[in-house]
Amino acid sequence: MAVLRPAGEFDTSYARDMATVRQPWQWAALFGFIAALYLLPVYASSSTVALINRIGISIIAVQGLNLLTGLTGQISLGQAAFMMTGGYLSALLVGRLGWSFVAALPIAALSTGAIGLIFGLPSLRVKGFYLVMATLAAQFILPWFFRNAFPEILGGAQGIVVQPPVVLGVEFNEPARYLYLTLSALIVSTLLAYNLSRSRLGRAFVSIRDNDLAAELLGVNLFKHKLQAFFLAAVFAGIAGVLSAHNLRHINSETFDVTDSIFLLGMLVVGGLGSNLGPIFGAVVVELLTEAATLFGPFFVGIFPSAAGGVQALRPLFFGVTLMLFLIFEPRGLAHRWQIFKAAWRLRPFSHT
């Protein structure tokens, strides 16, 4: 879809041509939205704040997956395993070694990236479906490692109790405070993901996705860029995992399982593959579906007496049905719908093509 601009609006400089936020009112809307999110604890209930926390963490993980699967086209079923790695690393650095959270977050994220590189190595040999299998192997081998290796340090099957993070003397020990950490990380990761996707690196990723042979002929180093995509995806997963572990205050080898990896991929598809808004839309919709499952759970338990606690049954059911409907009717996700809506709005009263 071509970029539609209102009549009479011309770019007079390259900076303006590149700009993402173009109009004063867009700046106002953006800052108003961010301010509304930051002020959420003032006017929203604590359960809403906790929900926004979960959504923010999911968005970061899905943004990483978007770089790998959406832009580079390498399907990964191991994103949740990398979240777990990040969570464990931060728990060790903060809990056992007494590092400050500010130092532990980037170190844990970068180390997770290094682990991601190892499981990205098969992308040298295989692609497509076989690569899914290799990343699925990560989803089994990493939790096994955390469950069985060094039980005196990693806590075996019980896992580790994680301390609430302390930044600049402030202890982020309740959802209303934790929100500020999540939102700040989310803003940084969104800026990073957005600018990566339109940089030289992002264009190289897209060229690999669209035609790897042509990309290689154009001088894109396939192996290097695939590994970079794996590294970045794992770094984002690491950040999300660190935030999640400190939010839940506990991590063990069952916190992130293969179902979570499937959910992250599903969020990406529901939101829109390869689009920057996709992870945000997708994570919001899927987390809201989980909320709906919690809401309707008791109702369904009334109808099906043998059902085990409504939410465990409804969460996968709602998610699966939504994912399948999107795959059949709108494989390009909500981000594409949003584009159509914007185009229709700009061309009003004429119908868009």
Next chain:
Amino acid sequence: MNWQLLPQFAASGLLAGGPIALVALGIVLVFKSSYIFNFAHGHMLLMGALITWWLAVEVGLPLWLSIVLALALSALLGWLVERLALRPMTGQPLLSIILMTLGLSQVLQGLALLLFGGAQRNFPQIFSAADPYKIVTPFTVDDRPIVIILKQNLVWSFVAAMLGVIVISAFFRFTRTGLAMRGASEDHELAQSIGLRIHRIFGVSWALAGTVAATAGILLATSSGLDLSLAVVVLAAFPAVLLGGLESIPGAIAGGLIIGLSQGVVAAAKAQWVRDTTEIVPYVALLIVLLIRPEGLFGQKRIERI
């Protein structure tokens, strides 16, 4: 390595490989005809076992009748899945198809929980668990003879799984439909041009896969109990499929048996940390296969530039 116990564990592992081979066969069946790797196979298997349990225990039908009914219902489920979920995906990119089967697995997981609940259940014993077979081998370690004790239900599950494999192979080898399915697996367009109804073939292969899945589910449930983790146990079959080669029926069987055997051998190790690796043996094997021989033992080698 604990040489006294090795034959015992290897034999048990090999027997456990039988049902894994049957699961792998179900996945290969679908892949051969429609090039779809069915990640929801584990949950189709779970549904088959749960329906059998429901008919036999809750409704109170005789066991043989509930097994027959469950196999029929699973075939219907497989056919419905193809018709409703995967037919619209024809010609879509790989990611969409993979995600469709993953979404399907979540739907089936939710349905299983909603309709049957998540409790651990006693599955009716099809094969007696008493009187294990005792084989005294002529070999000795430290002057003690090596004795292999095989549980009856494991042995008969293995035999039943192998029977299933033989029936399916014979179906492919000797029937017209089997021939048509083999033809369709070569090239979809070519098959259509000589008058094969490709959609009917997809439907038949999914229905068949549903039946095979339910058979494997019943065998696994009768030997190791029935709960929702059954669908996850099946994940050990994915490496078996890749090990054998995605399109190969003998490969699926060999892959299943090799995975079972290697798990058994690792479980016989003396060192605790080696024994702990039993659960990830299939996935380590998978990584090795992917790095050394991605097409598997019996698969077709595709020349594909990476």
